[in-house]
Amino acid sequence: MSSLKQIRFLLGKDLRIELRKKESLVAMAFFGALILVLMNIASGVGKQVDVESGAGILWVAILFSSVLGMGRVFAREKENGCVAALLISPISPGEVFIAKALVNFSLMLLSQLILVPVFFVLFGTNFSGGPIALIPILLLVNLGFSSAGTLISSISAGTRRNEVLLPILLFPLILPLTALAVKATAGALAARPLSELSGQLEPMIAFCLIYSAAGYLLFPFSIKED
Amino acid sequence: MIRKNCSALLAGLAAVLLPVALGMVFFYAPMERTMGMVQKIFYFHLALAAAAFLSFFVACVSGIMYLLRRQRIWDARLAASVEIGVVLTTLVLITGSLWGRPIWNTWWTWDPRLTTSLILWFIFASCLILRAAVEEEGKRATYSAVMAIVGFIDVPIVFLSARLFRSIHPTVIRSSGVALEPAMLITLLVSIVAMLIFWAAVFRLRCSQYTQESAVRDLQQQLQR
Amino acid sequence: MTESSGSAFLSISGLKKSYGGLEALRGVDLALQQGEFLCLFGPNGAGKSTLLKIIATLLRPSTGQVKVLDFDLHEQPEKYRAQLGMVSHQSFLYQDLTALENLEFYATLYGVEQPHKRALELLEQVNLTARADTLAANLSRGMQQRLTIARALVNDPSLLLLDEPYTGLDEHAASVLRDQLQILHSRKRTIIMVTHNLRRGMESATRLGILAKGKLVYLQEKSKVDPTSFEELYFRQLEAL
Numbered sequence: 001m002s003s004l005k006q007i008r009f010l011l012g013k014d015l016r017i018e019l020r021k022k023e024s025l026v027a028m029a030f031f032g033a034l035i036l037v038l039m040n041i042a043s044g045v046g047k048q049v050d051v052e053s054g055a056g057i058l059w060v061a062i063l064f065s066s067v068l069g070m071g072r073v074f075a076r077e078k079e080n081g082c083v084a085a086l087l088i089s090p091i092s093p094g095e096v097f098i099a100k101a102l103v104n105f106s107l108m109l110l111s112q113l114i115l116v117p118v119f120f121v122l123f124g125t126n127f128s129g130g131p132i133a134l135i136p137i138l139l140l141v142n143l144g145f146s147s148a149g150t151l152i153s154s155i156s157a158g159t160r161r162n163e164v165l166l167p168i169l170l171f172p173l174i175l176p177l178t179a180l181a182v183k184a185t186a187g188a189l190a191a192r193p194l195s196e197l198s199g200q201l202e203p204m205i206a207f208c209l210i211y212s213a214a215g216y217l218l219f220p221f222s223i224k225e226d
Numbered sequence: 227m228i229r230k231n232c233s234a235l236l237a238g239l240a241a242v243l244l245p246v247a248l249g250m251v252f253f254y255a256p257m258e259r260t261m262g263m264v265q266k267i268f269y270f271h272l273a274l275a276a277a278a279f280l281s282f283f284v285a286c287v288s289g290i291m292y293l294l295r296r297q298r299i300w301d302a303r304l305a306a307s308v309e310i311g312v313v314l315t316t317l318v319l320i321t322g323s324l325w326g327r328p329i330w331n332t333w334w335t336w337d338p339r340l341t342t343s344l345i346l347w348f349i350f351a352s353c354l355i356l357r358a359a360v361e362e363e364g365k366r367a368t369y370s371a372v373m374a375i376v377g378f379i380d381v382p383i384v385f386l387s388a389r390l391f392r393s394i395h396p397t398v399i400r401s402s403g404v405a406l407e408p409a410m411l412i413t414l415l416v417s418i419v420a421m422l423i424f425w426a427a428v429f430r431l432r433c434s435q436y437t438q439e440s441a442v443r444d445l446q447q448q449l450q451r
Numbered sequence: 452m453t454e455s456s457g458s459a460f461l462s463i464s465g466l467k468k469s470y471g472g473l474e475a476l477r478g479v480d481l482a483l484q485q486g487e488f489l490c491l492f493g494p495n496g497a498g499k500s501t502l503l504k505i506i507a508t509l510l511r512p513s514t515g516q517v518k519v520l521d522f523d524l525h526e527q528p529e530k531y532r533a534q535l536g537m538v539s540h541q542s543f544l545y546q547d548l549t550a551l552e553n554l555e556f557y558a559t560l561y562g563v564e565q566p567h568k569r570a571l572e573l574l575e576q577v578n579l580t581a582r583a584d585t586l587a588a589n590l591s592r593g594m595q596q597r598l599t600i601a602r603a604l605v606n607d608p609s610l611l612l613l614d615e616p617y618t619g620l621d622e623h624a625a626s627v628l629r630d631q632l633q634i635l636h637s638r639k640r641t642i643i644m645v646t647h648n649l650r651r652g653m654e655s656a657t658r659l660g661i662l663a664k665g666k667l668v669y670l671q672e673k674s675k676v677d678p679t680s681f682e683e684l685y686f687r688q689l690e691a692l
Contacts (some may be wrong), residue, residue: 013556017547081541088507089560090533155369158357168355172348173380176387203387214379218372220292362473444472
C-alpha cells in the first residue's frame with residue numbers, strides 16, 4: 001500500500017474512534033469555552049477588551065483546550081499496546097507520525113469551530129475583523145502545534161504523568177509560535193489585510209516546516225521502547 | 227597522564243582564571259561613563275550567557291550522539307550539560323534583571339536575547355522535570371535526547387521571532403550600543419574564557435558523577451537478583 | 452543443547468541484550484526449522500519476553516544476530532514484518548472499535564486483499580462471528596484473547612510469536628487456545644511460545660527449551676524428553692534463583 005493510502009487509512013481509523021466516543025472533542029470544546037468565560041470575568045465583566053488582549057485570550061483558550069485532547073490521542077494508542085502492534089507491522093513510524101499529527105490537527109480545527117464563535121459572542125463587539133480573517137492563522141498554528149504536540153505527546157505518553165507533562169514540555173517550545181499568532185490575530189481582529197500580517201505569517205510557516213521535519217525525524221526514536 | 231588529570235587541570239585553571247577575571251573586572255576595566263559600577267555586571271552576564279549557550283549546544287549534540295550510538299556516556303553528558311545550562315541560565319536572567327533595573331527602570335524587558343534566555347530556561351528545565359518523571363534508564367535517555375534536540379532547534383526560531391517583536395515595542399533597548407574600549411574588551415574576553423574553562427571543569431565533574439551513579443545502580447540491581 | 456543441521460528458518464547467534472548495566476540476555480544461540488513449535492519456559496526475569504521482543508523487532512540486540520531465511524532481521528525489518536504475527540499479553544486491540552473493525556483495520560494495514568472478507572473468515576475461525584459488532588471493550592477476557600489471536604493471523608504469518616498467551620484464561624478458554632494453536636501449527640507455521648504453563652506448553656510443542664538468567668540452559672526435541680524429568684529440571688531451575 002502506498003504511503004499516502006496508509007496515512008489516510010490510519011487517519012480514518014483514529015477519526016472514527018474520536019467521533020464515535022466524542023469524549024476528546026467534548027472535553028476540548030467545553031474546557032475551552034470555560035476558559036473564555038473565566039477570562040471574560042477576569043478582565044472585568046462588561047468591560048471591552050482591545051484587540052491585543054482579545055487575541056491573547058483566544059489563544060490561551062485554544063492552546064489549553066487542545067493540549068487536553070492531544071494527550072488522549074496518543075494515550076489511547078498506547079492502551080493495550082497498539083503502538084507495538086503498529087511497530088511490528090509494515091507501516092513506517094514516519095507514516096504513523098503524519099497520521100497522528102493530522103488527527104490532532106483535525107481535533108483542533110473541530111474544537112475551534114465551536115470556540116471561535118463563542119469568543120466572538122463574548123468579546124467580539126468591538127472588533128472590526130471577523131472570524132473568517134482568522135482562518136489562515138488558525139490553520140498555521142494548528143499545523144505547528146500538532147506537529148510539535150504529536151512528537152511531545154509520544155514522549156509524555158510514555159511516562160506515568162502524561163497529562164501533566166504534555167503542557168510542561170510542549171508550551172515552552174511553541175512560545176514563539178504563540179507570540180506570532182497572537183500578534184497576527186490582533187491584526188486580523190483590527191481588520192488589517194492579510195498582506196500586512198505577512199511579517200508574522202512567514203515565520204509561522206517556517207516554524208511549521210521546521211517542526212514537521214523535526215517531528216518526522218525524531219518520532220521513530222520516541223515511540224520505540226528501546 | 228594529561229587525560230587522567232584533565233579534571234584537576236581544568237579545575238586548577240578555572241581556580242586561577244576566575245579570580246583573575248574578577249580582579250580585572252573591578253580593578254582593570256575602566257568605569258563606564260553613563261552607567262557606572264552597575265555596568266560591570268555586563269561582564270558576568272555575557273560570560274554566563276556564553277557558557278549557558280555552550281551547555282545547551284553540547285546537550286543537543288549529546289542527544290544526537292545518544293540516539294545514534296546508544297552509549298551511556300552520551301546520556302551522562304546530556305544530563306550534565308542540561309543541568310549546568312539551567313543553573314547558568316538562571317544566573318543570566320538574574321544578572322540581566324539586576325543590570326536592567328537601574329538602567330532602564332524595569333525588572334524585565336522583552337529584549338530578544340533575554341527572551342531567548344527565558345524560553346531556553348523553560349525548555350531545558352522542563353527537560354529536567356521529564357528526567358525526574360521517567361525511571362527506566364533507556365527510556366529516560368531517549369526522551370531527554372529528543373527534548374534536547376527539539377529544544378535547541380527552537381533557539382534560533384525564538385531569537386528571530388523575538389527580534390520581530392522588538393520592532394513593535396516602543397522601548398527599544400540596545401545593550402550592544404555600549405562602546406567597548408580595548409581594556410573592556412580584554413576584560414570581557416578573559417571573563418568569557420575563565421567562565422568556559424570553569425564550565426568545562428564542572429561539566430567533567432558532573433559527567434563522572436553520573437557515570438559513577440549509574441555504576442552504583444547497576445551493582446545494586448545485580449545484588450538484588 | 453542440540454543444533455539442527457541444514458539452513459534454518461530462524462537462526463539466532465550470540466544474542467546479548469543489556470539495559471544499562473542489567474544483562475537481560477547473555478548469549479543465546481538457537482536454530483529453528485520451518486514448521487517447528489518451540490515452547491520456552493523459564494522463571495521471571497529470565498529474559499523470555501526480551502527474546503521475543505527482539506525477534507519481533509521491537510527491541511534491538513546489543514550484540515548478536517537474528518536471521519530469518521538468511522537475511523538479518525534488524526537490517527531489513529520491512530521485508531520480514533509482513534510475515535510476522537505476534538500475540539502478547541497486551542491485546543493490541545482498539546477498545547473503541549468493534550471486533551470486526553479491529554480485524555478489518557489490521558487486515559488493511561497488512562495489505563490483505565479484501566480485508567472485510569478476511570476479517571469475517573477469521574471471526575468464523577475463532578468462533579466470534581456472533582460478536583462481530585461488539586466493541587472490543589465489551590468482550591470478555593476469553594473472547595478478547597480469541598480476537599487477539601485472530602488479529603495475529605490476519606496476515607497469515609509464517610512466524611508466530613506468543614508471549615504468555617495462557618495468562619488469565621480459564622480452563623475452557625485455555626483448551627480453545629490449545630486447539631487453535633494446533634490448527635495453526637498444522638499449516639507449516641513456525642511458532643515460538645513463551646509460557647509458565649508447563650502442561651499446555653508441553654502439549655503443543657515439538658521442541659522444549661528453558662531460559663534462565665539470560666541463557667538457554669536446555670533445548671531438546673519433545674520426542675526425546677521424559678516429561679517427569681523435564682518437570683524436575685524446570686523446578687530445579689526455578690529454585691536455583
